[in-house]
Amino acid sequence: MKLSTIADHAILIAGALFMLVPVYLALTTASHDAVHIQREGLSFGFGDDLVKNFDAALFAEGGFTGAITGTTMLMNSFILGVGFAVGKIVLSMIAAYAIVYFRLRFATFAFWAIFTTILLPLEVRIVPSYEVIQGIGLTNTYTGLIVPLLASATGTFFFRQFFLSVPDELVEAARIDGAGPVKFFIDILVPLSRTMIAAIFIIMFVYGWNQYLWPTLITTEEGLFTLVRGIRQIIQAMAEGSQIPEYGRMMALAIIAMLPPVAIVILFQSWFVKGLVESEK
């Protein structure tokens, strides 16, 4: 092997380690009991409490009211991730279909009204958004958790780009065959968009699962906490707590919060990359 090839691999290995080591340390931390960590600090070796800590993170009742377990939060995270991804795909697919395939008088207006939303993230208008949801009475509901997050047109933009690349002849052929707009959409366009839908589902699921600020504001009832939202509770307990923090249990919970989105990204790499690169550019 040439020297330069060895240097290339060395740089890539260093990069891979930089990405991996923090999570590896989270895993070893999740395998020790709190007193051991407090005394010895984080270590690269594994301890004996991995199962115990994961068991506690998943099933022990915690939180202020003692009513929330890791499994409840896990379920809520799935509801948010799947609900958001499905909602986003349905809403944006039909909107993009209307924009691309129909002669509409107010098409330009609708287009800009929808696409302006890409520019401003929820964080910017967080206080009035909260007030609006509170006014409607949607705090501490799944609807209040999911629907406001849908108010951004990223999905519509992806599908618009994709529909524009679909050959015009298909519409003409469908019309000659006597197929109406609904039939064309369901029988031709949706099947054609399969991989695109899959890619966007993955990206949106990860995005929904990883939401933090909005769930933190909108859910004060612990039964509705997601895993990522639960992290805030941990930090709060850590900042206030006088006893030794349950480091192992915290890291076990952090790893549980990471696992589903990471697994999906690794499993569906090519779809994910395709969706990301084609859609954002």
Added chain:
Amino acid sequence: MKRSQFSHKSLPILLLVPQLIIIGVFFYWPAWRALHSSFYLEDPFGFGSQFVGMANYTRLFTSAEYMKVARFTLFFTALVTFLALAISLLLAVKADKVIRGAKTYRTLLMWVYAVAPPVAGLVGVMLFDQNIGIITEFFAFLGYDYRLGVSYADTALAMIVVSVWIQIPVNFIFFLSGLQSIPRHVREAAMIDNPSGFRRFWEVTFPLLAPTTFFLVVINITYSLFDTFGVIDTLVKNNPASNPMTLVYKVFVDGFRGNDIGGSSAQSVVLMVLVLALTIFQFRLLERRIHYA
């Protein structure tokens, strides 16, 4: 738009209505309210509000604290953007070059994409913790007393490291796709013309990557401004006083902790203007100067 379209009166409107309702209620209404309440001073106990004109804005721009936060945001955004781009460009160039293990490297370098910022923040809290953190131990070994959440500079360092860490995968994926879309004949021609790898990169490859890089600069600035919220919130450990924070985090702190609705709304509006300016800058000024291959 398409050349051949369906002509139907009610169906397209029916298809657009759900999205228009949602963005109307959850985007335009709150955005309008932010603009509206930025001109009012609201009683913290909810007993009415008073029109104060530009007073909230004047208060903002004359506040030493707000300016300090703005300066930190600028510094933080510049550094995170630069580091995240530089490191991932280096890794992408190397990953594009190696033949053996290319797929493995790609997997190893991209999976962190899916880690939520606050979860990364929590891992960061552990690594930089005063009692147990391994990085703290390393600093102690160098003779420096590292104190996360207490020392302004120390917390800032942790924020930057964690933020760069989770942003590398996205940049890496885009750079790698950009590199792999450079046609083979261009590469071969460059190889013959210019045997020095370093010069070849700066004179041929990098200019071809310019559209990708430009796009990523905008993405990274937006990321540093907004998506690092979870990293910052976890690393300041629920105690933002005396710790560094970004403009977005301050909107949250002033609005929900300080109950300063007017001031927080004015900050929201300032950020909206900033984002719009960034977008216009992206489309109008910079994009023209880049040649698309």
